[in-house]
Amino acid sequence: xxxxxxxxxxxxxxxxxxxxxxxxxxxxxxxxxxxxxxxxxxxxxxxxxxxxxxxxxxxxxxxxxxxxxxxxxxxxxxxxxxxxxxxxxxxxxxxxxxxxxxxxxxxxxxxxxxxxxxxxxxxxxxxxxxxxxxxxxxxxxxxxxxxxxxxxxxxxxxxxxxxxxxxxxxxxxxxxxxxxxxxxxxxxxxxxxxxxxxxxxxxxxxxxxxxxxxxxxxxxxxxxxxxxxxxxxxxxxxxxxxxxxxxxxxxxxxxxxxxxxxxxxxxxxxxxxxxxxxxxxxxxxxxxxxxxxxxxxxxxxxxxxxxxxxxxxxxxxxxxxxxxxxxxxxxxxxxxxxxxxxxxxxxxxxxxxxxxxxxxxxxxxxxxxxxxxxxxxxxxxxxxxxxxxxxxxxxxxxxxxxxxxxxxxxxxxxxxxxxxxxxxxxxxxxxxxxxxxxxxxxxxxxxxxxxxxxxxxxxxxxxxxxxxxxxxxxxxxxxxxxxxxxxxxxxxxxxxxxxxxxxxxxxxxxxxxxxxxxxxxxxxxxx
Numbered sequence: 001x002x003x004x005x006x007x008x009x010x011x012x013x014x015x016x017x018x019x020x021x022x023x024x025x026x027x028x029x030x031x032x033x034x035x036x037x038x039x040x041x042x043x044x045x046x047x048x049x050x051x052x053x054x055x056x057x058x059x060x061x062x063x064x065x066x067x068x069x070x071x072x073x074x075x076x077x078x079x080x081x082x083x084x085x086x087x088x089x090x091x092x093x094x095x096x097x098x099x100x101x102x103x104x105x106x107x108x109x110x111x112x113x114x115x116x117x118x119x120x121x122x123x124x125x126x127x128x129x130x131x132x133x134x135x136x137x138x139x140x141x142x143x144x145x146x147x148x149x150x151x152x153x154x155x156x157x158x159x160x161x162x163x164x165x166x167x168x169x170x171x172x173x174x175x176x177x178x179x180x181x182x183x184x185x186x187x188x189x190x191x192x193x194x195x196x197x198x199x200x201x202x203x204x205x206x207x208x209x210x211x212x213x214x215x216x217x218x219x220x221x222x223x224x225x226x227x228x229x230x231x232x233x234x235x236x237x238x239x240x241x242x243x244x245x246x247x248x249x250x251x252x253x254x255x256x257x258x259x260x261x262x263x264x265x266x267x268x269x270x271x272x273x274x275x276x277x278x279x280x281x282x283x284x285x286x287x288x289x290x291x292x293x294x295x296x297x298x299x300x301x302x303x304x305x306x307x308x309x310x311x312x313x314x315x316x317x318x319x320x321x322x323x324x325x326x327x328x329x330x331x332x333x334x335x336x337x338x339x340x341x342x343x344x345x346x347x348x349x350x351x352x353x354x355x356x357x358x359x360x361x362x363x364x365x366x367x368x369x370x371x372x373x374x375x376x377x378x379x380x381x382x383x384x385x386x387x388x389x390x391x392x393x394x395x396x397x398x399x400x401x402x403x404x405x406x407x408x409x410x411x412x413x414x415x416x417x418x419x420x421x422x423x424x425x426x427x428x429x430x431x432x433x434x435x436x437x438x439x440x441x442x443x444x445x446x447x448x449x450x451x452x453x454x455x456x457x458x459x460x461x462x463x464x465x466x467x468x469x470x471x472x473x474x475x476x477x478x479x480x481x482x483x484x485x486x487x488x489x490x491x492x493x494x495x496x497x498x499x500x501x502x503x504x505x506x507x508x509x510x511x512x513x514x515x516x517x518x519x520x521x522x523x524x525x526x527x
Contacts, residue, residue: 297500309396352438
């Protein structure tokens, strides 16, 4: 048989050729991100260490690609006999060349979708080592019929109702249990976002109830594992047995699998109570149980800004407004991107427009096409340019009537940026903006609308308004990041419901008690 080191070198060369023959957009849509060789070796070695010393190996790699884990297994099986090795790959672009590469090694490579295949019935035909980096296909790249098929498959096989917003990898993970021998080991390299988002709840229930979750290692988001994917990764290991009483899960973070930067062991029940898992390695998890005090949703209604469907077309500069002679009747001031916002306090001129150097305007019109064409020829000409470039066929646009109308978002006094990175000085990746103008905001901002009790307290009082903004700005980076989600490269995001869960006790402390005593304020807020 060919030397294993030579085979691995050939695999890497093949992978480079195959990847370069596809565009990055194609591989992103199909969720094809190759596992780095060193990481594949670490994962396989750790998974093998969880098997009984006397066990031989029946190996399965459900999302094969070119076989990084199979290659790692052949190079270091820790002296264990490999009884059988199988794999699934549905893309012929990778499957055909990989079959030729691994010919003669004993691998059974099947050109089939793992989620559509039937698992073995007999226990002896199942696998005791399943290792996989499943395709990271986001839910919006799955057709409705495909989602229904996957959900029905999981429901039939596992009696689990999967969330339709879950990516393809969630189905791979859950379905794998049907292929595992009792006591078998599963090792999965997947995006860490399942730990914090609502669609991940069923996955977490599976890991806590159906199997024994042994360990989750979350990589430092600043150290992206995949060069071509902006995603924060985690590796989880579990055994196909019910969790024993008082079982503890090991959460590790940063460094490597062998030498993590931090380690913490947490009981299953503690993990179950945690709303988010990304902070479990350092006691930073947020409990689902009601916190003492209040959270931002007690004070504010929080919404994303306007989703235009195509910012480049619908958000115009002063120069574009003049160039295309678009009537101000169809324009609303809108804040520029946070990176173009020079200040966190936005003053207004006599017309209510923001006093900032970079002004932008949102185009929106609710008139029917025939009326626009007849009465507003300049606007009609601009809209026709959008049709020529396919703007009207964008997802949001084609679901609006007319396609060039926008949802209404009233200006808000308080805003928070939707995403960002923590600065070297430790400043939070999110900025709170005090907006005195009539400008609305795009969906790169979260808009905080004071609830009635707080709104009545503000009632045009600039001192109170500024105190609230300053209190918002003093919310710690840990509190914000702990409630949000983290992606590769240290990118942090906050959805409205996540910002809503951030503790807000600091805000009550700045409200003037002589105007409205705190206890009375809380009674109104919770009424």
